Amino acid sequence: MGSNEWREWHLTPDGWVAGTFKYDGGCKSVPVPDNRVLTCVYGETIEPGYTAWAGVGKSEIDFSNNISVKWNCSDIQVIYTLLEKFGFCPKRLEA
Known part of the structure; x- marks a missing residue:
């Protein structure tokens, strides 16, 4: 069974700001x-590879369906302007 890890990312006029996250079964608000102006959630599922079950090798990460929009303001033009400036949601768990 895999471990679902995630982090919220908030788009602001200053760029992307790391938010609440869940690692290794714990959550930090x-x-x-x-x-x-926008909040996205980036997630990873850490799946043990078959060699990891034997205690050898590393876990594998499944990057499918890893970003979702959780909240957005009503001013879509501001969102698009900031996305052009700072890019889309970071694809990482670390701040």
Whole structure:
């Protein structure tokens, strides 16, 4: 059975800000920035490879369906402008 890890990312006028995350069965709440215009969730599923079951090798990461939009403001033009400037949601768990 795999481990589902995720992190919220908030798009602000200053760029992407790391938010609440879940690693290794624990969750840490991070305050949401007041100036966010978009919140996405990036997730990874860590699946043990067949060699990992034997205690050899590394876990495999499944990157399918790994970004979802959780919240957005009503000003779509501001969102698009900031996405052009800073790119789409970071594809990583680390801040």
